[in-house]
Amino acid sequence: MIIDYSHFGDIITFDTTYSTNRDARPLGVFLGLNHHRETVVFGGTLLYDETIESFVWLFETFLEAMSEMKPITIFTNQDAAMSTAIKVVMPKTYHALCSWHMWQNAEKHLGHLLKNESQFNNDFLACIYEYDGEDGCLKAWNEMLDKYDVYENKWLIDLFKLKEKWAQAYVKRTFTAGMKTTQLSESFNADLNDCLHIDFNIVEFFTHFERVVNQKRDKELEVEHNSRHKFPRLKLKSSPILNQVATMYMPTLFDLFQTEVEEVMALSILKSNVSQTHSYVVGVFNQYGKYEVMWNPLDETLSCSYRKFESFGILCRHGLKVLDVLDIKLIPNRYIIKRWRRYAKDGSEKNCTSHNIKPDT
Known part of the structure; x- marks a missing residue:
């Protein structure tokens, strides 16, 4: 787990669940995404309670085991005690809220709107996901409040105060590897429940916990x-860029990148x-949707206001469009980060703990 964290601990999720053991202690699990975009387990704990003090102790103990390497981003639910503990222990780590948990809470607090207003669902989700700019996000939020006359709804008021933790316009400022929810935890807990009994003691519980972790490792292997014995299918076989990254990216990442390349044809330089x-x-x-792309020929650096590289770790279609216009046939090596490469786990370099994505050289 420590080695996995050294490679993929840049983005983690943490969530708790109950009814996994005889003592009914809440189970907390630290998870992340590996270079296949599959679940990787960094650690698990049984807590006595879910107070600020318990979470502070947990996060400090976890980071001590991980050589004090703090993640860039951590996804959790809206638990206030957990949020306070993160501020204490990881003040520079970006704390993002799980959009799935937000939706679950919305059903509790806005059930009448979800039931009676068929369009509210779309309007609410659009505020979370669809607006890349702050102005657009704020305008859409206010229009939603006005449309459904919910200016005085306390839950929405409190949620809006946390907009920097869930709105796309703000979340895209940091590296998230494309993660938006703690659904990794939900999936892992489901796998865990398949081989657990409520009457297990702690020793039996962690024996089965380790079994599930080993199943995840076997799947990764x-x-x-x-992946090392199968070359991905190129839709544009003559594309130098696709041929370049096909030998570097894991298949899942290659498919995502290939989609970006395909979309270049639809774009124009405005x-x-x-x-x-x-x-x-x-x-x-x-x-709708125009993005500014900057290219510096002196040091071959590329940036786009869409910020897909900064937030996800691969170049976006807008940046690729500019490279195409400039007749640049290969991606500068710095934009193929080690985290997504086929050999991401080779060597001992711990390159996932910086709070900036550092280009490979």
Whole structure:
């Protein structure tokens, strides 16, 4: 678990569940995503309670075991004690809220709207996921409040105070590896429950816990083996960029990247300013969604206001469009980060603990 954390502990989820053991202690599990985008387990604990003091002790103990390497981002539910403990122990770690738990809470507090207003579901989810800019997000939120006359709803008021933890316009500022929820925990708990009995004591519980962890590791080894003996299918076989990354990315990541390459054909350069640093506005003609892409030919650095590389770790279609216009056939190596490479776990370098994505050299 420690070795896995050294490679993939940049993004973690933490959640608790009950009814897993004889003493009814809450089970807390630290999980993440490996280079296959499959679940990897970093640790588990049985807590006596869910107070601030207990969570502070837990997070401190976990980080001590992990050589004090703090994650870039941690996803949790809206538990107030957990949130306070994260501020105490990991003040520089970005704390994101699980959108799935938000939706579960919305059903409790806004059930009448979900039942009687068929469009509210779409409007609420749009505020979470669809707006890349702060102005657009705030406008959509206020329009939703006005449309359904919920300005005085206390739950929505409190939720909006935490918008930096869940709205796409803010979440995209940090690295999340594409994670949005703690559903990894829900899935792992389901696997755990398949081989647990409520009358297990602690020793029996952790024996079965380790069995489930080993099942996850066996699955990773199987995927690893298959990926090293299978070349991905290129939809554009003559594409230099696809041929470049096909040997570097894990198959799951390659498929995601290939989708970005395919979408380049739909984009246009809507505005350009070529000087010492090249600036482009990229989008689909006559459609919503325009993004500024900057290219510096001196140091071959690329950035886009969509921030897919900064938040996910692969280049977006807008940046790839500019590379295509500039007749640059290969991605600069710095934009193929080790975390998503086929050999991400090779070597002992612990490159997932910085609070910035550092390009590979």
